[in-house]
Amino acid sequence: MANENEIPDFPTSITPQSQDFGRWYIDVVRRAELADYSPVKGCMVIRPYGYAIWELMQQGLDKRFKATGHVNAYFPMFIPESLFMKEAEHVEGFAPEVAWVTHGGKEQLEERLVVRPTSETIIGTMYAKWVQSWRDLPILINQWANVVRWEKVTRLFLRTTEFLWQEGHTAHETAEEAEEETRKMLGVYKEFAQTELAMPVMDGLKTESEKFAGADRTYSIEALMRDGRALQAGTSHNLGQNFAKGYDIKFQARDKSVQYAWTTSWGVSTRLIGGLIMTHGDDGGLILPPRIAPYQVVIVPIPRGNWKETVLPKAQEIRDALTALGVRVMLDDRDSQTPGWKFNEWEMRGVPLRMEIGPKDLEKQTVVLARRDTREKSFVPMDGLAPHVVQLLDTIQQALFERAIAFRTEHTSSTGSYDEFKATMEGRPGFVISPWCGSATCEAEIKTETQATIRNIPFETDAVPMAGQTCLKCHAPATTLAWFAKSY
RNA sequence: CGGGGCGUGGCUCAGCCUGGUAGAGCACUCGGUUCGGGACCGAGGGGUCGGAGGUUCGAAGCCUCUCGCCCCGACCA
CATH class of the missing domain: 3.30.930.10 (Bira Bifunctional Protein; Domain 2)
Incomplete structure (x- = not known):
């Protein structure tokens, strides 16, 4: 069902993440x-x-x-x-x-x-x-x-x-x-x-x-x-x-x-x-998980010919059906903006799911659904649409969590070597878990030298035997593991 | 609090060096054609150039002071 519609680069005033x-x-x-x-x-x-x-x-x-x-x-x-x-x-x-x-x-x-x-x-x-x-x-x-x-x-x-x-x-x-x-x-x-x-x-x-x-x-x-x-x-x-x-x-x-x-x-x-x-978020702007999104779905009607008599009523009907299932919906029926403008605008504002509905859809009894997280577009039958949307929102919520977990995993490491630790803290560092002696002096020195701070000490540590492990900084016997990172 | 940068229509900025009375793009208003990935044409509205003082025939521009904001570092949810 999903097709590979290329999303063209569109002019935007949002600075790319990689740049700044x-x-x-x-x-x-x-x-x-x-x-x-x-x-x-x-x-x-x-x-x-x-x-x-x-x-x-x-x-x-x-x-x-x-x-x-x-x-x-x-x-x-x-x-x-x-x-x-x-x-x-x-x-x-x-x-x-x-x-x-x-x-x-x-x-x-x-x-x-x-x-x-x-x-x-x-x-x-x-x-x-x-x-x-x-x-x-x-x-x-x-x-x-x-x-x-x-x-x-x-x-x-x-x-x-x-x-x-x-x-x-x-x-x-x-x-x-x-x-x-x-x-x-x-x-x-x-x-x-x-x-x-x-x-x-x-x-x-x-x-x-x-x-x-x-x-x-x-x-x-x-x-x-x-x-x-x-x-x-x-x-x-x-x-x-x-x-x-x-x-x-x-x-x-x-x-x-x-x-x-x-x-x-x-x-x-x-x-x-x-x-x-x-x-x-990504370079296209905000990405909101459905459960926290003010609008979970934005419906963009494609205005053509007598769309206000044909497309719009159908869009309203779908909106009402979704609302009845507790979905937060925005029907963007402004005629001051083109569909393309609205696509970009709502993507930038992070709406998890966009629904396009136009004359062609009325003929085929389908709508287009576009996911913000993956940018996949798919054609979905109007029959059973509302429950499908509810389920898809759930899928997106889950996918975003998994993606965030994956990102964190990629940016999490473990080391007892201070040189390795310092190398990691350059660039896009992430979390590093390391043994620590418990002294505020080491903590402060690490901060001065690397800008990294101890974010917290994991609960699991209680069960981890620290025998033989030595502090990242001073090499004295470690009393605990600690999560380090550069922080806001 | 230290270092750097910037204040000019709603927004982003040009103009400043070399003084001559204010511009662009976007946005906005009206009319029309459009609309499936940031439309186009036409006609419009809007700024005492952050503030005060000074120099000058004349200041957005030069000088002094001042206020504000942004960015980078030390402190914090």
Whole structure:
């Protein structure tokens, strides 16, 4: 059924990935109308098409949070300075990048307010009021919010002064429960990224130097972008009793003693959109996995003769049939653009499947389906079309995931030789798994010399015997394996 | 925060060196013919050249200051 229609090169203002990946990324974001620069320094505008992707992410995540027992709430974006300052490590980590509110109207405030860079402090304060007894635990709350971090350098979706995210904040009775929660939510992120975004991720533990300011342990999921660099796509923190002590979250335990609660926090942000773009996109622009695509199918009618009386009604009928099956469809019936223009436009915007329908199709009772991922075109009978499309979308979702896995596999290696490691980190590096002694000094030196950082430490390591293995850098006995990569 | 680059119709840019009162392509509006891989013809609209000051008979252009943005490095979701 598939034929080999050549796709001619078409003029495009998107820089090829091989020429300049960073430029390619910006071009795609802007040309696909995902986001635009705003008049506010470091802040972007998320345009409707980009926001639609975020809404789908929100739905997919929110469903999973609810399914694991969490509820949503909302806390203020302003945090009084005195409150913010209570957890020392946290302050040290975030103080350099917080925005301050100093005035209300013309009046100088008695106490400055921090615009939240994250909400552990304000939420911890509230939890302290809400928790008296072990019966009040656990508290499993998530918040969808914006946060502000005064970054020096910004990049659309990946790093902006203000960004959207969700932050889960939980409080538990025991250390074990908190650890279980921390890992469970990392698992939720991993499953979400792989199932919905078709984005394979490495999960594991962050090193001491990379963990969240104020956490005992930070876990992350790390994805590999098509330029061979890693992107931290989500984090889950076990905060131990650090914030409970700083914010006085105490309860009377089952044994009548008074205990500090064990808290966690976890978050993913609109950065995931950047990850999505750089995981799947090609020189034609965006490629969206069907499950996260605002439009899964675009129908392009071929306008000829009295098409508005013949082709268009059929196109509408097909659209309605697809919509009835839950497919997100765009019928592009604009007569201001030619079909060829629309083909390129919607490909550039990443729509997984295009359907062409014209007079010839009406005669033959078929339509043309063109896949964005493989660019294959096929003729498909109108009879049974809608279920066929549903199935094909599923196939595309799967194919994209497999392709991403294959790419990551090609760009993943293992070495204990520092020379080999350095060679790999030139060009389009990817992930390298290597033995490490656990010292921050080696970690820092490796970073200085190669720009590569430890993304995380794989869970499987627990079971791997490290005897006889020596650190990549210093050759002291290794304590663990670690995933290294250059990162965003 | 260090280094580099750039601000001229909506967008990308030319013009600046060598001052003489603003252009191209795309986009947009109207009319018509088209439409199965970025159509064509015709007619139009739109810019106090980032801002301030200076030099000059005259400044987009030269000088000074200033603001903003982008890129590359050190820090971060």
